[in-house]
Amino acid sequence: MPTASVPARRQSSKVRRQRLRAAWLFLIPMLVVLAAVAGWPLVRTIWFSFTDASFSSISEYGWVGFENYLVYDDGMWFGVLADPAWWQAVWNTLFFTVVSVGAETILGLIIALTLNARFRGRGWVRAAVLIPWAIPTIVSAKMWGWMLHDQFGIINDLLMTLGIIAEPLNWTANADLSMWAVIMVDVWKTTPFMALLALAALQMLPSDCYEAAKVDGINPVRVFFKVTLPLITPALMVAIIFRVLDALRVFDVIYVLTSNSEDTMSMSVYARQQLVQFQDVGYGSAASTVLFMIIALATITYLYLGRKQIGGEA
Amino acid sequence: MNVRLLKKIAGKVGFAVLLLAILLFTVFPFYYAILTSFKSGSELFTVDYWISSFDFANYAAVLGQGSFVKSIWNSVLVSLATVLIAMGFGLTAAYALGRVQFRGRSAVLMIVLGVSMFPQVAVLSGLFEVIRAMNLYNDPLALIFSYTIFTLPFTVWILTTFMRQLPKELEEAAIVDGASPITTLFKVFIPLMWPAMATTGLLAFIAAWNEFLFALTFTLTDDQRTVPVAIALITGGSQHELPWGNLMAASVIVTVPLVVLVLIFQRRIVSGLTAGAVKG
Amino acid sequence: MACVELKNINKTFGNEEILPCVNLRIEDGEFVVFVGPSGCGKSTMLRLIAGLEDPTGGDIEIDGRVVTEESPKERGVGMVFQSYALYPHMTVYENIAFGLKLGTANKSRIREWVEKTAEVLQLEKLLERKPRELSGGQRQRVAIGRAMAREPKIMLFDEPLSNLDASLRVQMRTEIAKLHDRLQSTMIYVTHDQVEAMTLADKIVVLNRGNVEQVGTPYELYEHPASLFVAGFIGSPRMNLMPGRIAGATGGASTQVEVGGLGTLTMNRTSDGLTPGDAVTVGVRPEHFRLELSGPDRGLEVVNVEYLGNEAYVYIELPAMDELMVVRQPVPCEICPGQRVELGTDADLVHVFDHTGRALPAFTPQPEAAGVAEAANR
Ligand SMILES: Nc1ncnc2c1ncn2[C@@H]1O[C@H](COP(=O)(O)OP(=O)(O)O)[C@@H](O)[C@H]1O
Ligand SMILES: [Mg+2]
Numbered sequence A: 001m002p003t004a005s006v007p008a009r010r011q012s013s014k015v016r017r018q019r020l021r022a023a024w025l026f027l028i029p030m031l032v033v034l035a036a037v038a039g040w041p042l043v044r045t046i047w048f049s050f051t052d053a054s055f056s057s058i059s060e061y062g063w064v065g066f067e068n069y070l071v072y073d074d075g076m077w078f079g080v081l082a083d084p085a086w087w088q089a090v091w092n093t094l095f096f097t098v099v100s101v102g103a104e105t106i107l108g109l110i111i112a113l114t115l116n117a118r119f120r121g122r123g124w125v126r127a128a129v130l131i132p133w134a135i136p137t138i139v140s141a142k143m144w145g146w147m148l149h150d151q152f153g154i155i156n157d158l159l160m161t162l163g164i165i166a167e168p169l170n171w172t173a174n175a176d177l178s179m180w181a182v183i184m185v186d187v188w189k190t191t192p193f194m195a196l197l198a199l200a201a202l203q204m205l206p207s208d209c210y211e212a213a214k215v216d217g218i219n220p221v222r223v224f225f226k227v228t229l230p231l232i233t234p235a236l237m238v239a240i241i242f243r244v245l246d247a248l249r250v251f252d253v254i255y256v257l258t259s260n261s262e263d264t265m266s267m268s269v270y271a272r273q274q275l276v277q278f279q280d281v282g283y284g285s286a287a288s289t290v291l292f293m294i295i296a297l298a299t300i301t302y303l304y305l306g307r308k309q310i311g312g313e314a
Numbered sequence B: 001m002n003v004r005l006l007k008k009i010a011g012k013v014g015f016a017v018l019l020l021a022i023l024l025f026t027v028f029p030f031y032y033a034i035l036t037s038f039k040s041g042s043e044l045f046t047v048d049y050w051i052s053s054f055d056f057a058n059y060a061a062v063l064g065q066g067s068f069v070k071s072i073w074n075s076v077l078v079s080l081a082t083v084l085i086a087m088g089f090g091l092t093a094a095y096a097l098g099r100v101q102f103r104g105r106s107a108v109l110m111i112v113l114g115v116s117m118f119p120q121v122a123v124l125s126g127l128f129e130v131i132r133a134m135n136l137y138n139d140p141l142a143l144i145f146s147y148t149i150f151t152l153p154f155t156v157w158i159l160t161t162f163m164r165q166l167p168k169e170l171e172e173a174a175i176v177d178g179a180s181p182i183t184t185l186f187k188v189f190i191p192l193m194w195p196a197m198a199t200t201g202l203l204a205f206i207a208a209w210n211e212f213l214f215a216l217t218f219t220l221t222d223d224q225r226t227v228p229v230a231i232a233l234i235t236g237g238s239q240h241e242l243p244w245g246n247l248m249a250a251s252v253i254v255t256v257p258l259v260v261l262v263l264i265f266q267r268r269i270v271s272g273l274t275a276g277a278v279k280g
Numbered sequence C: 001m002a003c004v005e006l007k008n009i010n011k012t013f014g015n016e017e018i019l020p021c022v023n024l025r026i027e028d029g030e031f032v033v034f035v036g037p038s039g040c041g042k043s044t045m046l047r048l049i050a051g052l053e054d055p056t057g058g059d060i061e062i063d064g065r066v067v068t069e070e071s072p073k074e075r076g077v078g079m080v081f082q083s084y085a086l087y088p089h090m091t092v093y094e095n096i097a098f099g100l101k102l103g104t105a106n107k108s109r110i111r112e113w114v115e116k117t118a119e120v121l122q123l124e125k126l127l128e129r130k131p132r133e134l135s136g137g138q139r140q141r142v143a144i145g146r147a148m149a150r151e152p153k154i155m156l157f158d159e160p161l162s163n164l165d166a167s168l169r170v171q172m173r174t175e176i177a178k179l180h181d182r183l184q185s186t187m188i189y190v191t192h193d194q195v196e197a198m199t200l201a202d203k204i205v206v207l208n209r210g211n212v213e214q215v216g217t218p219y220e221l222y223e224h225p226a227s228l229f230v231a232g233f234i235g236s237p238r239m240n241l242m243p244g245r246i247a248g249a250t251g252g253a254s255t256q257v258e259v260g261g262l263g264t265l266t267m268n269r270t271s272d273g274l275t276p277g278d279a280v281t282v283g284v285r286p287e288h289f290r291l292e293l294s295g296p297d298r299g300l301e302v303v304n305v306e307y308l309g310n311e312a313y314v315y316i317e318l319p320a321m322d323e324l325m326v327v328r329q330p331v332p333c334e335i336c337p338g339q340r341v342e343l344g345t346d347a348d349l350v351h352v353f354d355h356t357g358r359a360l361p362a363f364t365p366q367p368e369a370a371g372v373a374e375a376a377n378r
Helices: A014-047 A084-116 A122-134 A138-146 A154-161 A178-203 A207-217 A220-247 A252-258 A267-277 A281-313 B002-038 B041-045 B058-063 B065-101 B105-117 B120-133 B139-164 B170-177 B180-194 B196-210 B214-218 B225-232 B243-275 C041-049 C092-101 C107-120 C136-149 C166-183 C194-200 C216-225 C228-235 C365-376
Strands: A071-073 A076-078 C004-013 C016-026 C031-035 C057-062 C078-080 C156-157 C186-191 C202-206 C211-216 C240-247 C255-259 C263-267 C279-284 C289-293 C301-306 C311-316 C325-330 C340-345 C351-355
Touching: A014 A281, A014 B065, A014 B105, A014 B120, A014 B139, A014 B180, A071 C016, A084 A122, A084 A220, A084 A267, A084 B002, A122 A178, A122 B002, A122 B243, A138 A178, A138 A252, A138 B002, A138 B225, A138 B243, A138 C166, A154 C255, A178 A252, A178 A267, A178 B243, A207 A220, A220 A281, A220 C279, A252 A267, A252 B139, A267 B120, A267 B214, A281 B105, A281 B120, A281 C202, B002 B065, B002 B139, B002 B196, B002 B243, B002 C041, B058 B065, B058 B243, B065 B105, B065 B139, B065 B180, B065 B225, B065 B243, B065 C194, B105 B139, B120 B139, B120 B214, B139 B196, B139 B214, B139 B243, B170 B180, B170 C078, B180 B196, B214 B225, C004 C041, C016 C041, C016 C211, C031 C194, C041 C078, C041 C156, C078 C136, C092 C107, C107 C136, C136 C156, C136 C166, C166 C186, C166 C194, C186 C194, C194 C216, C202 C216, C202 C228, C211 C216, C228 C240, C228 C279, C228 C351, C240 C325, C255 C279, C263 C301, C289 C325, C311 C340
Parallel strands: C031 C186, C031 C202, C078 C156, C156 C186
Antiparallel strands: A071 A076, C004 C016, C004 C057, C202 C211, C240 C255, C240 C279, C255 C263, C279 C351, C289 C340, C301 C311, C301 C340, C311 C325
């Protein structure tokens, strides 16, 4: 038998080269658009954060270095990082993120488990669950704003009829309650997303492990925690990450429900207030940049952990 | 025996109550908005749980405002154009990312995913400058341009996962038939992608229709706004006296098309949402 | 019309070497079948010839021209896929015409071609239907029609019948054979089904883990399997393979092999290079045994008898073998389970394989001449 040595790696064939060329040709328009709508504006935002540009005359600005972030002047600290309102916004955002995503996950799981059971009209219930997801955030904030109205709101009426509260609460203006009102609206609006993703994960599970558990006569609650939850955790994690990254940039619901109140102001609301209302593009850009950094850091951490996990499994 | 039967009944009742609670939780706010939208005058200030009157005065008032009708038109225009643009760039990119093995593919996917995570406020000042430079401030075209930042990555992402599911042999048959990649994409794949494109388009449309921050920032006058902004800016005589009836009527008007779409296409929407998230 | 030649073809996917080094020549107009167990690299080889896969090393020539870097169209191949891969949104007409439209031909020429193809494959009445409105066999014919419409020099088939039910498979097999007679183009056909291979092929290529085990006509493969693998793979029921040892003198015209339970067989094979006591494998096809009833304490026990109508399989337990031995018997067959039988066979019909699995060559009177011829072949 002639044991011919394997020749060196060759150039790829015409078909392959043609496909490669086409692939880049197809990608370049998209990459150009992304660069125009995302890359360049981001670079400019970071650039503005080192200037004193203002919203009305954005093209005239002077270089101010790190002044928008942090500066020591006259025995005082100034800049975004020295502003208690900013740190209040950071705290509000984190609180909002943790509580609302946590609640959404739990409620979403309950809904998913319910919808995973077979019953008549399941399709309709699933469609009904999607309604809050499709409603514009603005509209849902307004709807809830009306339901939470201090004098004529149905929620106060209901709670008073049931004897839970003695007199109407001012949900959106009361400093202790307003964040909870915001969270309530967000949970209502985004639980469907969680529920549907959890449901999809549940429906991909192999049914034999359930049957095994059923035959063994294990308590359903135990089955959920020992079998179901571990199996859907990966898919659920992805959904949670999506929601966390979404919640960290929350704007609409807070802006509409409670306006620029400091008790509920998120990082995005803070940044936009500086940019547009106070016309301070430099300062607002600095806040935006910090927000971007926080989200980038969260994403990178997630990707890094995710890769490590995948690497560990392989 | 009796205990088991009781347990079974209790289980069924419990399930029904749970189901009812879920339905109430998801549907009630929308129902209450409809209920309110049919009330007017002092009726608004009494709490009702059932629809008792059908007064279309609020709808007439809202639709009688030229600027609100204009803003619906703006929203339709902006959302449709955004969807078309995202589809155009997204389909070709999805072909490249879903069907061709090349170096740098995962880097491009990372960029796409990364952009979809961008906080909108982080590009606000930069985009504002670009829009000013293009002379598009207070113009719905500015919104079409800026909405691409979230619709495009997500369109690419979902279409890529759908594109990947098409059988490999179909493409190979086209190659053997002598089709170039462009011919394969347009003559073989795109005709088969209609369901996926409908799903993606629908999701992109809803996202664009609901957008608020850019629309609020990049438009100035009433006749250039989109509906979310128009609704957010509806005010009454004084700041503490919002015209709730009008507000709810407007809310119902912009929401009903979406709810109808959701009810018709719920299967597609679910498949799109899960394709975007679970398989990514 | 074309001949195909694979020269030192090597193919790896990642770190996995699927085809180590394949050399193969396919003549003009031949019907060649690649056969082998699933996963042995048949499809990969076909796709290399088609130009859908790039070889890691080596070259492919068509009519003496190196085509390794050319596209399937430039190579002039047509291909029928296992899943048919018809374009679901196009009618039968459009499916067949798709490749033609991409050429330079004008509309009326295309119509002419499509109609001619449809006529050959009896698709005239189905031209306006969509693939989902067709039965499996009809889809298969459309797939063939699409592949042949451009009149390719080489037609490639990748397990085209495996999705059809048994009776349709037999029918399509005949149709493909007729098509080959009619078109006279080179056809390369991949299957894991040895019956398909035997009935269709001018030449069979047996593949095992990416290696070409043997190339030959169906007759050669059946009668003279070059290796244990081919012997076991071709033929149904399988050839009986029994462990044995070389007994008696080696070298020369005959070899004696001792098989536990069967006794010592003498056959005209050369056993050069083997010494008495070496382990070998002895192969006898089920139809090459003679059975005779023996006394109760002699011979071997019949475990089972399967009656198939036109013949019967008698299963016999041989202590040295893990599996049961199969013997094909004409019907009516009087042998019953539990009886004991003696096995006889013809020395010419016994195959012997050495410990590497190569067949011991049959003894030929002029060993020098044969050796020279073989050397020349290399
Ligand atoms: N694109 C590919 N990437 C990696 N491995 C592959 C690829 N295509 C085929 N293989 C591997 O090559 C081997 C041979 O595959 P194939 O040629 O399809 O076998 P078969 O003889 O069944 O047609 C299999 O083990 C298969 O897993
Ligand atoms: Mg195969």
